[in-house]
Amino acid sequence: MNIKNHEIIHEISRGAITTVYKAQHLNLNRTVILKVLNPQWLREQDLLKRFKREARISAHLQHPNIVNVYDFHISPDLVYISLEYVEGGTLEQLIHEKQPLALPQIISIVRDTLKALDYAHGKGVIHRDIKPGNILIDSNFTARLTDFGLASFQDMPGVTAQGQSMGTPAYMPPELIRGEKAGIQSDLYSLGLTLYEMLCGTNPFQKENTAATLQAVLSEEAADIASLRPEAPRLLTDMTRQLMARAPQERPPNAAVLLQQIEKTEAPATDSPAAKKKSPYWLPGFGVLLIAVLFYFILFTPRQEEQAVPPETLSSVQDSVPPAPATDNKQPAEKSGPRQSPIKTADNSPPVTLPSGPSPTETELPATGSIYVSCSPWAKVLLDGDSVDVTPLKQALELTPGTHRLELINPNYKSESFTVNIVAGKKDTLNVRLRPNFAYLMIKATPWARIYINDKYKEDTPLKQALIVPAGRNIIRLVNPALGTITDTLSVRAGERLEKHFRFAR
Structure with a gap:
């Protein structure tokens, strides 16, 4: 089964709204997750x-603790998102399979998730659906935050999926249930419930239905962690209590504060799930002594090779060997070890052997070349007509040798296309700055109006700043519920700045 240029490996899950597949991108030979x-x-x-x-x-989010989104496709008969494939499972699965989680593991997961939130919040992004099912644990036991489907920039309105609340009820902060705006503290509250679940194995507010769950979030108190997990350190119990405060202003101000609390806590066993053991006090001194003894023997013990071959003979041998060409790429050593080439000396002394690398016929040429695409501002990257990624790229595109067509698309800028020739083993870079394809339009309306551009609502007057409109022909519609509608057609050029004043007849 294929979906566009992806070969489906197997289905991972099927829900009411989306089906998730593990797939192989045929052009890039890259394993991905397709959310269809x-x-x-x-x-x-x-x-x-x-x-x-x-x-x-x-x-806009490129961070080691956030799952990368490569691409998305929307057409009348197919809609999907292509995400980075993470080998591992969700935190939700881990809690169910390994309960109770070890305390060092919990601290490692919390630390990674806080790093992701600190970065996202710094970019102005609120996740709004933090829960164990949206935290992946990879094969290195690194936590990776995913599913920004409900996320928003702090200055943008939210989107609610058909038939869904804004977030998952059992992890929703009280202010969102009351219809208030999400902020940094909203994500931190949901992280607090996730931390509680890691410690105790259950969500304290999960009930038999959504209404009962939301009521529990608003009115019930969670069971004391000390009664469910007596060995939990004070660092985690205090952090959970702070994060789960009902009033946003009583929660920590940001993720960075919590990261500092973790780093300041002297707990060697909490550095990672496989924590390093503290070395005995005598090991450092012993190591210094051992190094000193080895250094003495290296300096003052004659080498067998120096006794067997006179200095002038070694010099002539080394001069006869051509220097190896400089290279940035290290070749992996053969399993059998480096081959040795015997060289006879002038006085028939025992032969000297020098290492020799693989012959030209033994070196295999790479099967692919690569190109790194840098674009300002961001752009969707199309390869041979197939959407493959969004800039900024995490890594170069690995392509088969030959000619390829690259296109860079941003809805507010003029698209650019290039023909690139990929050579096996060669790394190329393409740097592009897109040209604006929009104009600035300031609209004033007397007395006031709701503004629609090309049938899309923008905002109400008075405007704080000019609107960005696409170059070309635009249909402007102003609506005042008491005074009627004004419709106008306006053609603008890229980079142009215009001001229009409309007056409703009373």
Whole structure:
């Protein structure tokens, strides 16, 4: 089974809204996760907006503790997001399989998640759905935050998927249940519930239905951690209590403060799940003594080779060997060890052997070449007509040798396309600055109006700043519920700045 240029390896999960597959990208030979919108939802604009939002927000987030989104595709009969494949499972699965989680593991996961949130919040992004199911644990036991489908920039309105609350009920902070705006403290509250679940094995507010769950979040107190996990350190119990405070202002101000608390805590066993043991006090001194003894023997013990071959003979041998060409790429050693080439000396003394590398015929040429694409501002990258990634790229694109077509697309800028010739083993770089394809339009309306550009609502007057409109022909519609509608057509050029004043007749 293929979906566009992806070969499906197997289905991972099937939900009411999306189906998730493990897949192989055929052009890039890259394993990915495909999150595909189920067919019955293809006409639901809220869900399409959610998919676009997740891809575009994630394109701004490049961090080792955040799962990378490569690409998204929206057409009348197919909608999907392509994400980085992480070998491992979710924290939710880990809690169910390994309960109780070891305390060093819990601290490692919390630390990684705080790093991801500190970075995302610094970029102005609020996740709004922190929970164990949205935290992946990879094969190195690194926590990776994923699923930014409900995320938003702090200055943007949110999107609610069809039939869903804003977030997962059992992890929703009280202020979101009351309809208030999400902020940094909202994510921290949800992380507090996740931490509680790691410690105690259960969410304290999960009930038989959504209404009961939301009521529990608003009115019930969680069971004391000390009664469920007596050995839990004070660092974790205090942190959980701070994060789960009902009032946002009573929670920590940001993730960085909590990271500092973890780093300041002297707990060698909490550095990682496989913590290093403290060395005995005598080991450092013993190591210094051992190094000194070895140094003495190296300096003052004659070498067998120096006794067997006179200095002038070694010099002539070394001069006869051509220097190895400089290279940046280290060749891996053969399993059998380096081959030795015997060289006879002038006085028939025992032969001297010098290492020799593989012959030219033994060196295999790489099967692919690569190109790194840098674009300002961001752009969707199309390879031979297939969408493959969004800049900034995490790594260069590995391509088969030959000619390829690259396109860079940003809806507010003029698209650029290039023909590139990929050579096996060669690394190339393409740096592009896109040219604006929009204009600035300041609209004033008397007395006031709701502004629609090309049938899309923008905002109400008075405007704080000019609107960005695409170059070309635009239909402007102003609506005042009491005074009616004004419609106008306006053609603008890229880079142009215009001001229009409209007056409603009373």
